[in-house]
Amino acid sequence: MTKLLFLGSGSAFTVGTDNFQSNIFIIKDTGEKLLIDCGSDLRFSLYDLGFSYQDLTDIYISHLHADHVGGLEYVGISTLFDPQCQTPNLYISQELVSELWETSLAGGMKSLQGKIASLNSYFNVYPIDQNRYFYWQNIKFELVRVIHIDNGFYLMPSYGLYFEIDGVKIFFTTDSQLCLDLHYQYYEKADLIFQDCEITIYPTTVHAHYTELVNLPAKFKQKMWLYGYQPTNLPDAKQDGFLGFVKKGQTFDLAITQQKVYLRKLN
Numbered sequence: 001m002t003k004l005l006f007l008g009s010g011s012a013f014t015v016g017t018d019n020f021q022s023n024i025f026i027i028k029d030t031g032e033k034l035l036i037d038c039g040s041d042l043r044f045s046l047y048d049l050g051f052s053y054q055d056l057t058d059i060y061i062s063h064l065h066a067d068h069v070g071g072l073e074y075v076g077i078s079t080l081f082d083p084q085c086q087t088p089n090l091y092i093s094q095e096l097v098s099e100l101w102e103t104s105l106a107g108g109m110k111s112l113q114g115k116i117a118s119l120n121s122y123f124n125v126y127p128i129d130q131n132r133y134f135y136w137q138n139i140k141f142e143l144v145r146v147i148h149i150d151n152g153f154y155l156m157p158s159y160g161l162y163f164e165i166d167g168v169k170i171f172f173t174t175d176s177q178l179c180l181d182l183h184y185q186y187y188e189k190a191d192l193i194f195q196d197c198e199i200t201i202y203p204t205t206v207h208a209h210y211t212e213l214v215n216l217p218a219k220f221k222q223k224m225w226l227y228g229y230q231p232t233n234l235p236d237a238k239q240d241g242f243l244g245f246v247k248k249g250q251t252f253d254l255a256i257t258q259q260k261v262y263l264r265k266l267n
């Protein structure tokens with residue numbers, strides 16, 4: 001059965017080795033892996049759990065902050081020069097493709113010996129159009145456009161994911177303000193929600209904050225895991241009605257989750 005594995009569950013600026021940035025593997029029982037986001041911690045978080053860049057065949061990018069794209073230079077160059085590696089597949093909203101290259105990656109990756117490189121020199125790019133879905137291993141991943149930052153001129157979105165594996169419906173918010181009205185249907189229909197959660201006492205306002213999430217209806221909190229948090233003392237999330245804070249290295253076996261969901265629906 002399929003598993004989710006959190007290489008890290010922390011915020012962008014997580015420090016120390018207790019946690020890493022929130023990058024997540026979906027691992028099929030046949031061994032195929034999809035990496036959700038590829039941050040600058042990846043060189044450490046991968047090896048910490050016994051993986052390497054050679055495990056990176058399929059990568060999804062939600063938005064362009066460095067804790068989500070900062071590892072792509074490492075992955076792109078390492079796989080390019082390793083004859084054992086196939087070119088990794090990169091799934092990303094069409095809206096972000098040129099900006100990813102021009103503003104995040106080209107500075108370090110444009111020049112190869114004897115060649116001007118492009119994003120396609122390193123990755124098989126699958127731009128996701130306005131219909132907002134892609135398939136990996138016959139699983140349909142629906143992109144959910146969430147509000148991350150309003151800079152006063154335009155919105156910087158992130159693209160969360162909604163998908164169903166082994167009968168379990170999963171909503172990953174990725175980095176997002178709390179927009180319950182906008183995304184109510186996903187909170188309603190998901191069996192399991194992985195919710196971005198800031199806990200700092202100095203809120204950035206571009207992430208859902210624990211003090212807001214704690215006021216959500218119990219029916220949402222009881223299927224909600226919190227991640228993307230700062231390295232500080234954690235509130236007692238279980239006491240507050242959540243499933244808990246995801247820890248670094250935590251694995252979710254979806255067969256077991258499916259049984260729990262079934263039992264929850266019976267009650």
Ligand SMILES: [Zn+2]
Pocket residue numbers: 063065148175
């Ligand atoms: Zn972000």
